[in-house]
Each structure stands twice: as structure tokens, then as C-alpha cells.
Amino acid sequence: MILTVTPNPSVDRTLEVGALLRGGVVRVEGARTQPGGKGVNVSRVLRRHGEDTTAVLPVGGAGGGRLSALLADQGVSAVTVPIAAATRSNITIAESDGVTTKLNLPGPALTDAETDTLLGAVDAELERGPRWLVGAGSLPTGVAADFYPRLVRLAARHGVPVAIDTSGVPLEAAARQGGTALLKPNHEELAELLGRELSTIGDVTDAAREVLAWGNQAVLATLGSHGALLVTGDGTWWAGGAAVVPRSTVGAGDCALAGYLHTDGPPEERLRRAVAWGAAAVGLPGTTVPGPGDIDGDAVDAVTGPGRDLIIKEL
Ligand SMILES: Nc1ncnc2c1ncn2[C@@H]1O[C@H](COP(=O)(O)OP(=O)(O)OP(=O)(O)O)[C@@H](O)[C@H]1O
Numbered sequence: 001m002i003l004t005v006t007p008n009p010s011v012d013r014t015l016e017v018g019a020l021l022r023g024g025v026v027r028v029e030g031a032r033t034q035p036g037g038k039g040v041n042v043s044r045v046l047r048r049h050g051e052d053t054t055a056v057l058p059v060g061g062a063g064g065g066r067l068s069a070l071l072a073d074q075g076v077s078a079v080t081v082p083i084a085a086a087t088r089s090n091i092t093i094a095e096s097d098g099v100t101t102k103l104n105l106p107g108p109a110l111t112d113a114e115t116d117t118l119l120g121a122v123d124a125e126l127e128r129g130p131r132w133l134v135g136a137g138s139l140p141t142g143v144a145a146d147f148y149p150r151l152v153r154l155a156a157r158h159g160v161p162v163a164i165d166t167s168g169v170p171l172e173a174a175a176r177q178g179g180t181a182l183l184k185p186n187h188e189e190l191a192e193l194l195g196r197e198l199s200t201i202g203d204v205t206d207a208a209r210e211v212l213a214w215g216n217q218a219v220l221a222t223l224g225s226h227g228a229l230l231v232t233g234d235g236t237w238w239a240g241g242a243a244v245v246p247r248s249t250v251g252a253g254d255c256a257l258a259g260y261l262h263t264d265g266p267p268e269e270r271l272r273r274a275v276a277w278g279a280a281a282v283g284l285p286g287t288t289v290p291g292p293g294d295i296d297g298d299a300v301d302a303v304t305g306p307g308r309d310l311i312i313k314e315l
């Protein structure tokens with residue numbers, strides 16, 4: 001079983017347009033409403049691949065009711081923690097040339113008591129002995145940056161490996177505390193964490209090794225259309241395939257993380273699956289997650305010990 005926690009979930013609303021014209025009237029060609037939030041998406045894609053998974057999330061107001069119903073429709077097991085404020089709705093504008101624009105709200109204010117109840121719900125689920133705990137996404141208003149460090153310590157008390165996928169200050173707090181089994185920043189998030197540009201495979205590898213030195217076991221750095229780099233104490237692997245013109249990039253990183261966690265195996269095999277699941281996600285509309293029939297594992301190449309001078313944007 002894989003347990004996920006999403007402190008700031010969302011009802012994702014996607015609008016498909018020919019081209020976005022600022023200040024103009026834009027006709028919407030397609031619209032969809034789907035469950036969203038990074039940990040929620042990890043659970044959704046794992047569920048589609050037959051993996052036992054439970055999503056823990058706070059829900060409030062009309063948005064919370066909608067989100068719970070959407071998850072139930074998809075057969076995703078969820079432990080919902082009621083909160084007073086309303087769950088947010090994030091907007092994606094997907095243009096026909098593949099450009100995705102995301103408008104993410106800050107999310108509802110959680111009280112300290114609600115945050116403690118959320119962590120209490122995770123604690124109770126950890127008793128079931130999941131294979132992994134995934135903590136993912138931004139923190140809603142009022143939740144302190146030590147949320148993920150607290151989650152990591154909670155998982156450690158249960159002996160459960162924890163993967164964190166977040167950004168900015170919450171990422172820095174988790175990464176610097178150490179104790180994660182996996183961190184999944186994207187290229188920009190890793191660059192921001194280290195405070196420098198990461199142009200080559202060598203740059204990304206050195207950045208990931210710095211993060212490992214803070215006491216973390218592995219870094220899966222996703223590089224958008226340029227694949228992903230996995231760095232552990234045992235080595236470095238890159239995997240990638242042909243760039244896809246995206247239908248919507250939303251959730252690609254979540255699907256990559258889920259692909260990596262799905263089954264055990266050699267690092268290059270897990271990385272190859274991560275990239276294949278991520279690539280499949282970008283070809284699907286809105287926050288749709290791929291099922292087994294959408295994945296083309298043969299289209300992905302994996303390299304052990306990729307050359308340090310390779311330029312990411314040229315991969
Ligand atoms: N244009 C693309 N073509 C092919 N594969 C892609 C493309 N964009 C993303 N991917 C795949 O998806 C994975 C994750 O992408 P990315 O690094 O953009 O994640 P992310 O920024 O965390 O995504 P998000 O926050 O939208 O979930 C990549 O490692 C790659 O496998």
C-alpha cells in the first residue's frame with residue numbers, strides 16, 4: 001500500500017482554448033473538472049495501475065464536497081479531514097500548441113488544530129504499514145513550513161520510507177532536515193533550492209549530491225521534456241524519450257513519481273518507468289492520469305552514469 005498526503009488539494013478545472021489572448025474574449029473549446037493536488041494525483045495514477053493506495057487530505061466547503069465525490073467516482077480510497085475553510089479550485093488553461101498556463105490559488109487557511117488532526121490521520125494510516133508515504137504539493141495558508149519535516153519524523157517513527165514532492169520554502173525545510181528516502185524536485189525547484197543555475201547533467205548531479213549530503217537517500221530530478229535524472233549514494237542514471245507536444249503537462253511530475261514508486265526493481269528500471277508515466281501524462285487532457293494502456297516503456301532510453309557535460313536543454 002502507498003499512502004499519500006496532500007495538505008493543499010484542489011478541484012482542478014481545465015479550459016482548452018485555441019490560443020490565450022490577454023485582454024481578449026477567448027472561446028473555450030473544452031472544459032473539465034477533475035480531482036487535483038499532487039499527492040491526490042499520485043494515488044489516482046497508482047489506483048489506475050491496480051496498486052493499493054490511500055490519499056489523506058483536508059476537505060472543506062463546497063469544493064471539499066466536490067473533491068470527495070470526484071475521488072469516490074474514480075474509486076480512490078480517501079481519508080478526508082474536515083476543515084472549516086473551503087478547498088480551492090485551480091485553473092489550467094491549455095492552448096492547442098501545447099502551452100499550459102496554471103493559475104493556482106493559495107488554498108484555505110488551516111488552523112493549527114486542523115493541521116494536527118491531518119497529521120493524526122496520517123499517523124493512524126501509518127499503523128497499516130504502507131510501503132511508502134508520499135507528501136506532496138504546496139502548503140495552504142496558515143500551515144507552517146515545518147509540516148513536511150514533521151511528516152518525515154512521523155514516518156520515521158513507523159519505519160516507513162517517505163517521498164516528498166514540494167517546492168520553495170517547504171522543500172528547503174524538508175531537504176535540509178534530511179531523513180527522506182526520496183525527494184522529487186523538478187529542474188527549476190532544484191535550482192531554486194541550491195540558489196544557482198543547473199545547465200548540465202554535472203550541475204544537476206552535483207546539486208542532488210549536495211541534497212543527499214543533508215541526509216536524504218535519493219533525488220529524482222524531473223527535467224520536463226528532457227527526461228529525468230536519478231541520483232543516489234550508489235550512482236547516477238538519466239532516462240528520457242522523444243519530447244511530446246503536451247495536451248496538458250498538469251500532473252506529469254506526479255505520474256513520474258508514482259511510476260518510480262510503483263514496484264521495486266533496479267534504479268534504471270524504476271527511472272525508465274517514471275519517465276514513461278510522465279510522458280504518458282502530458283499526452284492526456286487536463287489532470288487525466290494514464291492507465292497501463294497509455295504507457296510506452298519501450299520509447300524511453302536509460303543511461304547509467306550519463307556524461308557530466310551534457311546540456312539539459314539539448315537532451
Ligand atoms: N513535453 C514533454 N515530453 C515528454 N515527456 C515529458 C514532457 N514534459 C514532461 N514530461 C515527462 O514528465 C516528467 C515530469 O515532468 P516535469 O519535470 O515537468 O514535472 P513537474 O514540473 O513536477 O510537473 P507537474 O508539477 O506539472 O506535475 C518528465 O520527467 C518527463 O518524463
Ligand SMILES: O=P(O)(O)OC[C@@]1(O)O[C@H](CO)[C@@H](O)[C@@H]1O
Binds near residue numbers: 012136
Ligand atoms: O499548488 P501546488 O500544491 O504546488 O500544486 C497543485 C497542482 O498544480 O498540482 C497538481 C499537478 O501536479 C494539480 O493537480 C494541482 O492543481
